[in-house]
Amino acid sequence: KQEVTQIPAALSVPEGENLVLNCSFTDSAIYNLQWFRQDPGKGLTSLLLIQSSQREQTSGRLNASLDKSSGRSTLYIAASQPGDSATYLCAASNNAGNMLTFGGGTRLMVKP
Amino acid sequence: NAGVMQNPRHLVRRRGQEARLRCSPMKGHSHVYWYRQLPEEGLKFMVYLQKENIIDESGMPKERFSAEFPKEGPSILRIQQVVRGDSAAYFCASSPEYRSYGYTFGSGTRLTVV
Numbered sequence: 001k002q003e004v005t006q007i008p009a010a011l012s013v014p015e016g017e018n019l020v021l022n023c024s025f026t027d028s029a030i031y032n033l034q035w036f037r038q039d040p041g042k043g044l045t046s047l048l049l050i051q052s053s054q055r056e057q058t059s060g061r062l063n064a065s066l067d068k069s070s071g072r073s074t075l076y077i078a079a080s081q082p083g084d085s086a087t088y089l090c091a092a093s094n095n096a097g098n099m100l101t102f103g104g105g106t107r108l109m110v111k112p
Numbered sequence: 113n114a115g116v117m118q119n120p121r122h123l124v125r126r127r128g129q130e131a132r133l134r135c136s137p138m139k140g141h142s143h144v145y146w147y148r149q150l151p152e153e154g155l156k157f158m159v160y161l162q163k164e165n166i167i168d169e170s171g172m173p174k175e176r177f178s179a180e181f182p183k184e185g186p187s188i189l190r191i192q193q194v195v196r197g198d199s200a201a202y203f204c205a206s207s208p209e210y211r212s213y214g215y216t217f218g219s220g221t222r223l224t225v226v
Contacts, residue, residue, distance in 0.1 A: 034214050043203060043219035089155070098143070098168060100205075100215065102155040
């Protein structure tokens with residue numbers, strides 16, 4: 001059974017810092033891995049999708065990497081802004097690609 | 113493209129009533145997934161459907177919960193005889209035929225059982 005863990009559970013940084021959010025998964029037989037952002041009381045916004053054959057994806061100030069063999073993914077946020085404050089979720093897709101297992105999330109607070 | 117549409121956004125039900133949650137997938141998406149987020153817990157898979165078929169319901173509670181995705185109209189998640197423990201945010205996601213595009217989630221329905 002897949003288990004996804006995110007560390008740290010919460011993070012508070014001053015504006016402008018670069019930061020790394022960590023995600024680990026126990027079963028490397030994944031189809032892809034997706035990073036989401038969730039604002040309080042809102043839905044999930046997809047940030048980056050990494051296929052199992054890829055090593056990383058980039059979108060603006062965000063960069064996500066994937067190391068299947070070690071069961072790890074990281075989300076790198078450059079030059080953080082207060083608007084980045086949210087909960088960040090990683091989710092590993094099973095090999096059939098029809099089910100996501102979510103981590104518990106990292107609650108990020110970026111202080112002005 | 114309106115994205116994944118869920119309604120209602122908020123739903124209040126008394127214990128013992130029925131709750132019906134609706135989800136319209138993105139245009140062109142034929143796969144629908146339901147997830148539940150209990151208070152202070154992570155998102156958990158409930159069920160995966162294609163048009164007129166339940167493909168995987170391994171995450172669905174055995175009693176009181178059912179889901180459908182008819183040929184016409186939205187997908188429905190139905191909870192009969194709701195209890196306080198059903199209070200949660202219920203999210204629907206959809207994907208196209210080709211899995212590599214990942215999932216698009218709706219804004220969720222927040223169910224409160226009083």
